[in-house]
Amino acid sequence: MSDRGYNYNGHGTNSQGNHYCSRDYGNGSNSYHYSNTNGSYYYSNPNGSTYYNNGNGGSTYTSSSGYTRSSGYGSGSSGSSGSSGSSKK
Template sequence: MPDEKGYSYNSSGTNSQGNHYCSRDYGSDASNSNSYHYSNSNGSYYYSNPNGSTYYNNGSGGSTYTPSSGKK
C-alpha cells in the first residue's frame, strides 16, 4: 500500500556488477503500479514510470522516451 509519499518500496539494491535497481508500488490507481528504475555501472539507466511511460538513456548521449499509452 502506498504511504504519504504516494508509493511504498518493494525492493532495491545493487548487484555484484554495480548495477542499482529500485522498485516501487504506487497502488492500483497508477497506470503502472509497480514501477522501477535501474542504473548500470556503464552509465546507462532505465525508468519505468508510474504513469506508464518509460525512459532509457544509454550513457553515451542516446536516449529513448516512450510516452504512456493512457491505458490502465
C-alpha cells in the same frame, strides 16, 4: 502507503554493481528504475511510459500510448565521416 504516495517493493545493487529500485503506488501501478555502472539508466514509470538513457548522450522515451522519441544517437551516416572530400594529393 507512505507519505510519498508509494511503498518500496525492493532496491539494492546486484553483483555487477548495477543499482535497481522498485516502487508500488497501491493502485495497480508500479514503477522501477535501474542504473548501471556504465552510466546508462532506465525508468519504467507508473503511467506506463519508459525512459532509457545509454549514458553516452542517447536517450529514448516511450509514452504509455506507444509513441517513441529518441535523441542523441545520431543518424549513423551523416556528419563528417572523412570518406568524402578528404583525399590527399
